[in-house]
Every structure is written in structure tokens, then in C-alpha cells.
Amino acid sequence: MRCPGALHFVERNATVISYGIQTNSTPANKRGHFEDPTFKFQIPLQIAAEREIARSLIGDPNFSWVVSLKEFAHPAFEIFSAVGTVGPTFFLAIAMFGFVFQISSLITEKELKLRQAMTMMGLYDTAYWFSWLTWEGIVTLLSSLLTVLFGMMFQFDFFLHNNFAVVFLLFFLFQLNMISFAFMLSAFISKSSSSTTVGFSIFIVGFLTQLVTTFGFPYSSNFSSTYRIIWSLFPPNLLAAALQLLSDATSTPEDPGVSWNRRAKCAPNDTECVITINDIYIWLISTFALWFVLAIYFDNIIPNSSGVRKSVFYFLNPGYWTGKGGNKVEEGGICSCISSVPPLEHVTPNDEDVLEEENIVKLQAREGVVDPNLAVQIHGLVKIYPGTTNISCCKCKRTSPYHALKALWVNFAKDQLFCLLGPNGAGKTTAINCLTGITPVTAGDAFIYGYSIRSSVGMSNIRRLIGVCPQFDILWDALSGQEHLHLFASIKGLPPASIKSVVQKSLAEVRLVEAAKMRAGSYSGGMKRRLSVAIALIGDPKLVILDEPTTGMDPITRRHVWDIIEDAKKGRAIVLTTHSMEEADILSDRIGIMAKGRLRCIGTSIRLKSRFGTGFISNISFSESANGMPARGDAITTTQHEAVKQFFKYHLNVEPKEENKSFLTFVIPHDREGLLMNFFAELQDREQEFGIADIQLGLTTLEEVFLNIARQAELENAAVEGSLATLTLTSGASVQIPVGARFVGIPGTESEENTRGIMVEVYWEQDDSGTLCISGHSPETPIPLHVQLTVPSTATPRRNLLGRSRKSSWNCD
């Protein structure tokens, strides 16, 4: 390809010079066009050869033969053609940095629920998108400026001869377009780790389509405009076409390049021109707007990290544009069908306090009372996670509907801390998510300072009033504690002048002043939790929701955070969920224990202990001698132990629950309460005789109340579901019994001696996940007359009513 051809001259005689022409017939790409060697080389050469032969033969006096070497006329090969050829790939590669970073940041924010946290604290979607756009606009502006300046610095004709504004605008609009394209793609990706793969795939596809564009497709009159429209939707193709135009315009040092005024005109020698630089600008601006609008649209209709999305035609709802409604959300993917939900039957609470609370709230709801002393009024809140059938490629995934909240009626008062307790899966987080607007409610409503959580206007007012510390820390690893607080203070709308002092105060409160400038990614678990608590309290919210705030804190820090929470009660309501009974006991003004989506009991800690605890706990400590040994030797102490045990057995009919050399612990049921006064008076009188050093009497712990309530809920649930369990007797025989059954008659054991037959008492416990399991059974005994028996069944266990499959083995490990 280096030699276009050759001429062979043969001088036959004085009047005949013959010649032969040899040409390279491969079309060569010159200045973006494939030149036909016959017309561009062979014919001009033939004419020239014949003309010169004629001049020689006719004896032209100016003609002479000279032997010299001269380059055949050809278009200039300058560095500009490198920009036209390699430029598209090179500048696409530069834009891919921003593209991958953008996709990965957006997805990380979704994946780590950072965006959800900001929305919960009052961030508007418009502010979210426009803040990203502003930031990316600035970065793109700088990078485009640097690209052009570097191009000029390295003396590329492409950058020197074309107008600065023309080249700069091209790079700026292209990079902005790629960012907007990244916004749109991020709606479809749920894992940040996929962003590099997506970026690389886009680069490969872009490289190939740009290559095709450089060869002239489809920006020439040979192709229909439909091809051009489709091709121009992909930003790298527009870049390739623009670079081609601009490099052609500076192909020789004499070419003037494209000036700002000529941006909408074709090059004079370009007969096949179908697109100008100005057209490319218009395409870049239009596709930028298209990707951006699509990004917002897909972001709304594709389920977020909580599985919530808007309807596909949400934008047709006038309320969406006026801000009055139109924020109705749905659950499940676009390609999923929601199965029918079993109706929720109304169950009157068994507990008198819960019933009373329910009646008070219902009365207030009927009469439309908005009590100024109430921060939250929950009116029959129901949440059913719908069962869905998701159809994706070659897969059909079904989930069953689940009643997570079954009509919650409760008030949370101002200046009080309400503690929501309950075993895992009780529905606490669901209740909180409903209050903060993360999850749509199925039925019922809740009013926070009078604003309904079901109205979009109400919800945007609520977001200004609440502060939330979610169950899991939602923090940016790259931001410092101070920056986090600054950001959330801004989202909360604090005046910029006060933000600095508020942030400093907040950092001091949670003892993070020294770590204020450290990245949150390097914080310990406890520090992160403290920062989350500080975020929840920033901006003086009137309702603070703390979902397990002290998880992972050491005891010293925990106590410190308890102090912060205690101080924060003034002037606001706090809702706290925790698994620490000590925390609930210390901080709560009222406690509600939930299980299986229902409120099971409500009241102060003392009330719950006295109503649901097994009774009183009495600790008896024995005197010890100076050397730490029991006062009068082991034998004597054992006698004293026995005497005390006898004393408790005789008067109160209780056995010790725990015992060792220095103390005895008894649990005294509530029904013996009447005997306690005299009993302890006598025990105190005989302290010396029994060698007692100290007598303590207290109510049972909140933990015990919690365990009792949880077990009771499991039993009720098992009875409703009608689940069956297999009880294996010590004799080796096994029978099917309803889950939770206590006294079980063994079939076929009736005899003359035991006319009612034999029975066992089954002991039920809860395993680590809180599910009931059989821990054992009593020895087989004749069935007493008064006992209400469960008759075993041989039926196989069936699925529960809501379709969740139950465990097959019911024996505790």
C-alpha cells in the first residue's frame, strides 16, 4: 500500500515510445474517502505520460529528460488524522471514567439505602437529581476544558485550527450525555459491583460502533435517515461523527477548521455532507434530556431497595405534578403479579390494657380528636407484604402474602419514650417503616402531629418533623462524621449560618469530636451507631425513631447514649425498638410488646412485670466469714440452706430456682402475694438463725415478661394455624399432636385400672428463631379427672393458612 503504481517506458524507435502503467488497484482511504485508483491515479498518470511522450516526439524546446525523485501528489498526513481515527476511542475511554464512577455511586447509594435515609429525613427527589447533575456538570466542565487545553498545548491542528468554543462544547456535551446515560442505566442495576462490567461493556460496544462510524456509516447520503436517528441515540457515535468532521476540517495546514459561525455549515468540498457540528450539538442536547427524563422515570417505576415503586403511568396523575397526591406507591416488580391477599379477620385483643388503648384511639378517631399532647396516633395500621409471582427469563419466583402488622391501634405521647419490644419478625421495623413512609401501608392510617402518613403532602410535612436512626447504619464510608451531620442538617433545612455550631454540639453530645474529621468507613461499630443517633437528633425533630440504636456498643458508651436519649425526651416523642430489656426498662415511659404483628401488651415497665411476670424474685444471701468461707462451715451452712428452703416450701410452696453456697433464688408466683408481708417479716426475724446476710425482693424481670408474651403468641399462632407436631414418646412410639398442646392422652392405653388411659405433659420451648419446639415430656401418668386432654391425631402436618411452610421437625436441638 506504500507504492501507488509505476510507469515502464520503452523507446522502440525515433518515433515510437511505448509505455505500460502498473497501478495498485486497492482503494485507499484518503481524508475520510475511499479513492478509486483508476480515476485518482491511473488516468491522470496515463494522460501525463502521453502528454510528455508527445512533447518529446514533437520536439518541444522546453522538454527535457531529467532523472530525479519526487513524491507523487497525495493528501497531507498530519497528526489531525490521528485525532479523527484514534480520537473517538480515546475520548470515549476518558468519558468512561466518569461514567463508571457515576453508575457505581448511584447504585451504592441505593444498595446501602443511603438514598432512602436521605429521603426519610426530608430530601426531595428533585433535589437529589439536580444535586448530582450540578456536581457532574462542574466535573464535566473542568474535564472538557482540560482536554481542549491539553490538545492545544500539544499543538494538535485539530485543537489549534478549530474554534475553541466549538471543540469545548463538543466534549462538554458528550461527557454530560454519557453521565445522563449512566443515570438511566443505574435504574436497572442493583449491585454496585456490576458497574465496572457495565462500563466495560459500553466501552466495547462504543468502540465497535465508533469504528463503523469512522468508515462512513450512517452519516452519508448513501444511508437512510432512520439509520442515522437510531445510530445517534448512542452518544459515542455522535462523538465519532463530530471528531471526523472536525478533523476533516483541519486535514491540511492550510485548512481553516470550523469556526463558531460555520458550525452549522458543511465543509465546501464535502458533497456528501448530511450532518453538521451544530446538528450534533442538537442531538447531544436532545439525547441528554431524553436519558435524564428516562432515568427519573425508570427510577420511579423500578422497585427500590424496599421493593416499592410507582405505577407505570404515575406521571399521568395530575396530583403528581401539583404535589397534591400522586405519590401512590406499589409493591413488587413491573413484571410481577400480586396474588390475592387473605382477608384479615378482626381479633379483639386478649389483653385488657391493649383493648383499653385500642378503644381510646378508636374513640379519638371516631370523634376526630387531635390531642396536642399526642405525637403519633396509629389508627388500625395494617401491613400485608403482598405475595408476588415474578416472571423473569426462564424463572418464575413466587412469594406468599404475609400479614406483618395486624391492625395496630396505639398513641405515642409527647415528652415520652415509647419502647416497642418484640421477638424477631414481630413487625417492629415494619411499623417504623410505615411511619417513615418507606413502606406503603395496606390499611389503616397513622397521624404524626396531625399529618397523615397516607397523604403525600402529609408525608412531606412529617419528614420535616422526624429524625430516624435506622436498624443498620446508613453512612457513606468516604464522608467524615462532621460531613454526615452537615449534610443531614442541610437536608433538614437548618439555616446555613447555624449548621456549623449545631454540628459541633451534636458531635460533642455523642463524643465524636476527636473523630469528627475521620472518614466514617474507619469508625468502629459503636462510633457508627453514635453517629447514626446524632443524625437522628439533628435539626431538633419532634419525633425521633430509634431502631435498635445501641446495638454493638460497649456498656460505657451504651450508658452514655442512654443519657443522650433521656435528655432528648424533652419536647419531643421518642419511639425506640430494642432487644435489650435493660435499655427498655431504664429508658421507657411506656412499653408495648408486639408479637406476630399484634400488640400483645402495653403499659409501664412495672405494670407489665406485675401482670405478665411469673411473680416476685427473692434472693437470699448467706453470711460469709472474713476468709470468704461460709460462717460456720459447710455442714452447718448446708443445714441452714435446707432450713431456708424448707421455710419457703412450707409457707409459700416454692422451690429454689437457683442455688449455690452463698445464695438461694426463689420465684414466688403472684397468687402468693397476700402471704408475702408476714412471710418476709418472719424471715427477717429469723435472719440470724438461718445465717442470712441479706434478703432481696423484686419483681420478675422484663426479660421474663418478654419471653412469656413471645411464647404465648407462638402458642396462639400455632392454635390458629392448626399445625401438627410429632411427639416421640420415651417408649419409642410417636403421635401427632397440635403444636402447643400441653396434656396429651396416649391412644389405646385405657385399662380397667386406668379407665381414662395414660397421658404425658409436653414441654414446649422456643428455639433460637423463636419458634416453638418440644423440649421433652413428663413421665407417663394416669389421666387425672380434672385435666383437659388433647387427643392426638395421625394426620400429617398441613401448611398454615397464609401458605408459609412450617418446620418439619418440632424437637428442640
Ligand SMILES: Nc1ncnc2c1ncn2[C@@H]1O[C@H](COP(=O)(O)OP(=O)(O)OP(=O)(O)O)[C@@H](O)[C@H]1O
Ligand atoms: N419486604 C418484605 N416482604 C415480605 N415479608 C417481609 C418483608 N419485610 C419484612 N417481612 C416480614 O415481615 C415480618 C416482620 O418483619 P420486621 O422486620 O418488621 O420484624 P422486626 O420485629 O423488626 O424484627 P427484628 O427484631 O428482627 O428487626 C417478618 O416475618 C419478615 O419476614
